[in-house]
Amino acid sequence: MNITGSTRVLGVFGHPVSHSLSPVMHNAAIRALGLDFVYVPFHVLPENLEKAVNGIRALDIAGVNVTIPHKERIIKFLDEVSENARRIGSVNTVINERGRLRGESTDGAGFLRSAEAVWGKIGGKVVILGAGGSAKAVAYALGDAGCEVVIANRTFDRAMELAQALKAAFGADKSRAVGLGGDDLEREIRGADLLVNTTSVGMHPHSDGIPISPELIGAGLKVYDLVYNPLETRLVREARANGAEAMTGLGMLIHQGAVSFEMWTGQNAPVEVMAKSVEHIMSGEL
Numbered sequence: 386m387n388i389t390g391s392t393r394v395l396g397v398f399g400h401p402v403s404h405s406l407s408p409v410m411h412n413a414a415i416r417a418l419g420l421d422f423v424y425v426p427f428h429v430l431p432e433n434l435e436k437a438v439n440g441i442r443a444l445d446i447a448g449v450n451v452t453i454p455h456k457e458r459i460i461k462f463l464d465e466v467s468e469n470a471r472r473i474g475s476v477n478t479v480i481n482e483r484g485r486l487r488g489e490s491t492d493g494a495g496f497l498r499s500a501e502a503v504w505g506k507i508g509g510k511v512v513i514l515g516a517g518g519s520a521k522a523v524a525y526a527l528g529d530a531g532c533e534v535v536i537a538n539r540t541f542d543r544a545m546e547l548a549q550a551l552k553a554a555f556g557a558d559k560s561r562a563v564g565l566g567g568d569d570l571e572r573e574i575r576g577a578d579l580l581v582n583t584t585s586v587g588m589h590p591h592s593d594g595i596p597i598s599p600e601l602i603g604a605g606l607k608v609y610d611l612v613y614n615p616l617e618t619r620l621v622r623e624a625r626a627n628g629a630e631a632m633t634g635l636g637m638l639i640h641q642g643a644v645s646f647e648m649w650t651g652q653n654a655p656v657e658v659m660a661k662s663v664e665h666i667m668s669g670e671l
Contacts, residue, residue: 386416388423394444395424395649398437398459399452402426406663407450410642413662417655422447429455438462441481448480448649450642456518463488472554473521478645489648492519493526495641500579500609502640503632508532509578514565514596516543519611520583528555535573539565565596574601582610587618595619604628613638616667639663 397407403426411424427449429437434455439462441449451459456475460466463479466488470476476488500507511527513520516538524534528551536551538544544562551560563569574580574597586596592615602608608624611634624631643654 386412386423389421391421393422393447395422395447395449396427397424397450397452398427398429398434398455400428400430400454402428402452405452406638406666407452407642409662409666410639410659411646414643414646414655414659417658418650418652420650420652422650431455431458434458435462438479438486441479441486442484446481448478448645450645451477451479460488462486469493469525472550473518473525475518475522477641478648480648489645490522491641491644491648492522492637493529494644495639496523496581496609496611496637497526497530498640498644499636500632502636504607504630506530507579510535510573510576511579511581512537512570512573512577513581513583514538515583516540516547517583521547523581523583523611524551524560525554528559532579533558534560535577536560536562537565537570537573538562570597571601574606575603577606579607579609582608582612582620585612587620588612589614593619595623599623599627602627602629607631610634611637614667635660635663635667 397405405426408424408426415422456477459476464485470488470490475490478489478491480487507530510533512535514537516536527534536544536548541564548560548562582596584596586594602624606629608629608631610618610620612618613633613635621631621633639660643656646654
C-alpha cells in the first residue's frame with residue numbers, strides 16, 4: 386500500500402479500539418481493488434468525541450466507522466442521520482460529503498445480507514434474544530423484510546418497549562414481547578423459523594455460556610448467534626448437534642463492513658477477501 390498526499394483516509398472511532406478487526410478487513414479490501422485509501426484505528430475518549438467528529442471535517446477524512454461507546458452519542462454531532470439510524474438510535478458509519486457528515490447504520494443490512502448469503506430470503510417468524518442496540522438493528526431489518534418479530538429479554542419492560550416500537554413501524558400483528566425464560570418463550574421458539582441471539586452470553590472468555598436451553602432447539606430452526614468470538618459458540622455447537630442450521634456473527638461483521646465500504650468508495654466490496662482476512666486473524670487469536 387503506497388500512501389501519498391492524495392490518499393484518502395478512512396478509520397474507526399472507538400474506546401477501546403485496539404481489538405478492532407475493521408482495519409484488517411478494510412485494508413484488505415482496499416488492496417484487492419487497488420484503491421487510493423487507507424483505513425486506520427482512532428482511539429477516541431468519550432470526552433473527546435465532539436472534537437474527533439470536527440476532525441473528520443478539518444482533516445477531510447473520507448469516513449469512519451463508529452463502535453462502542455460512541456454509536457449513540459455521536460448522533461448529536463452529525464449534520465444528517467438516516468431514518469434507519471435515527472429509529473434505532475445508533476450510528477456505526479459516518480460519510481463525509483464535502484464537509485457535511487451523514488450518519489448511517491449498516492448493522493441491520495449486514496445482518497440480513499449475511500443471513501441471506503447462507504440461507505436465501507429470510508421470512509416467517511423470528512425470535513430475537515436481547516433488546517439492546519444490536520437487537521434493535523436486527524429487529525428493524527427483519528421488520529423491513531416482512532418478518533414477524535418476537536423480542537425476548539430478561540428485563541421484560543425493555544422487550545416490550547422495542548416490541549411496541551416495531552408495532553408502530555410495521556403493524557400491530559408484527560411484533561410482541563416475552564420474558565427470557567418460561568413457557569411463553571418455549572412456545573415462541575417452537576413455532577419460529579429463525580432464532581437470533583443478540584446478547585453477549587457465550588462470548589469469550591465465558592465461552593461455556595448459552596442463552597437458552599439446547600432442548601428448545603429443533604432440527605427445523607435456523608440459529609444465528611451474533612457472537613463471533615469464539616468462532617463456534619456453544620449455542621451454535623448445540624444447535625448443530627440438534628440438527629439445526631446455525632451461524633455466528635462473523636458474517637454480520639464482514640457484511641456490515643462491506644456496506645460501509647460501498648458507501649465510502651462507491652465500489653462493490655470484495656466480500657470474500659474481507660472474510661478471509663478476518664478469518665485469518667481470528668484463527669490466529671483463538
